[in-house]
Amino acid sequence: MKDVKKIELHLHHEGAAPPAFIRGLAAEKGVDLSRIFREDGTYAYRDFNHFLSVYEAATSVLTGPEEFARLTRAVLEESAEHGVVYSESFLSPDFCGGGDVEAWKDYLAAIRQTAEEAERDLGITLRGIVTCIRHFGPERARAPAICATETAGDWIVGFGMGGDEMVGHQADYTWAFDCAREAGLKITTHAGEWGGAASVREAVEDLNPARIGHGVQAIDDPALCDVLAERGIVLEVCPGSNVFLGVYPSLAAHPIQKLRKRGVKVTVSTDDPPFFHTNMTREYEGLERAFGWGEEDFEEITQTALEAAFCDDATRDTIRERLKP
Ligand code: ADE
Ligand code: ZN
Numbered sequence: 001m002k003d004v005k006k007i008e009l010h011l012h013h014e015g016a017a018p019p020a021f022i023r024g025l026a027a028e029k030g031v032d033l034s035r036i037f038r039e040d041g042t043y044a045y046r047d048f049n050h051f052l053s054v055y056e057a058a059t060s061v062l063t064g065p066e067e068f069a070r071l072t073r074a075v076l077e078e079s080a081e082h083g084v085v086y087s088e089s090f091l092s093p094d095f096c097g098g099g100d101v102e103a104w105k106d107y108l109a110a111i112r113q114t115a116e117e118a119e120r121d122l123g124i125t126l127r128g129i130v131t132c133i134r135h136f137g138p139e140r141a142r143a144p145a146i147c148a149t150e151t152a153g154d155w156i157v158g159f160g161m162g163g164d165e166m167v168g169h170q171a172d173y174t175w176a177f178d179c180a181r182e183a184g185l186k187i188t189t190h191a192g193e194w195g196g197a198a199s200v201r202e203a204v205e206d207l208n209p210a211r212i213g214h215g216v217q218a219i220d221d222p223a224l225c226d227v228l229a230e231r232g233i234v235l236e237v238c239p240g241s242n243v244f245l246g247v248y249p250s251l252a253a254h255p256i257q258k259l260r261k262r263g264v265k266v267t268v269s270t271d272d273p274p275f276f277h278t279n280m281t282r283e284y285e286g287l288e289r290a291f292g293w294g295e296e297d298f299e300e301i302t303q304t305a306l307e308a309a310f311c312d313d314a315t316r317d318t319i320r321e322r323l324k325p
Helices: 019-029 048-059 065-081 101-122 138-151 170-182 196-207 216-220 222-231 239-244 256-261 280-291 295-308 313-323
Strands: 006-012 084-091 125-133 156-162 186-191 211-214 234-237 265-268
Touching: 006 065, 006 234, 006 265, 006 280, 006 295, 019 065, 065 084, 065 101, 084 101, 084 156, 084 313, 101 125, 101 138, 125 138, 125 170, 125 313, 138 156, 138 170, 156 170, 170 186, 170 196, 186 196, 196 211, 196 216, 196 222, 216 222, 216 234, 216 256, 234 256, 234 295, 239 280, 256 265, 256 280, 265 280, 265 295, 280 295, 295 313
Parallel strands: 006 084, 084 125, 125 156, 156 186, 186 211, 211 234, 234 265
Antiparallel strands: none
């Protein structure tokens, strides 16, 4: 499975930071982060809300463009190791310069340069999706949206929202999403990881996204599944993340296969791999075990991801070539 060529569309850049990398930075800076690690060195948290706070604590030691460049290299090496040839990662200006546009541009330049080096060395292409963070509130979402519009182009290709889905409503963030859409950015938003099918419906009706992060709880509303299928809205499904966080008790109970059977377009991603003890190889192996997925199934998933990628068509053509055996 490791060698199967893959596309990943839902990866939080900081959430992909290896724990040893964060521990090393904390030690260099004299910051005590022992509370966020278990004895075996993995990240320690109790539930989703605690995960979000551990995530922010880990991210707090990542400061400056140079450190984000190092992070980018580590993330791309790990992804390439698992057969990923194209990846889109969520980048948060809140964590890269505190929402300041000039600082953000410096972070982005460093990330992009490292990604271009990795593309040459490792054969993996990265594109960025700027994200606002829902539980920081609608007012704070404006700065990331402005950062996104100021850097929209062939590399920053999308705008999205992560964070605690139970805070507020998608419509509260319309200003930020409209701003990004006007700059030509494609839209994705986290919904239906925790907030049920109603949350997915809200996202579809209020933000008209091309893709939805997770979206899996749509399975509880058959009519909504039909809307997703008819409109070709693509779900960025992260099965391992959902099982690890307890959204579903097991992979066998995960709705990815049922969604697919109803005609909903699904893709497969890791979300925050070291937090959920996963990687793309494990995701594929799990789907093979739980649902008997084989070559044709993975091929279909990859083609869906290729078509749903936010990159330009020239990049899509390059990736299509790279996927060939
Ligand atoms: N940020 C990082 N991982 C996330 C997740 N699974 N859901 C919402 N926000 C996130
Ligand atoms: Zn996510």
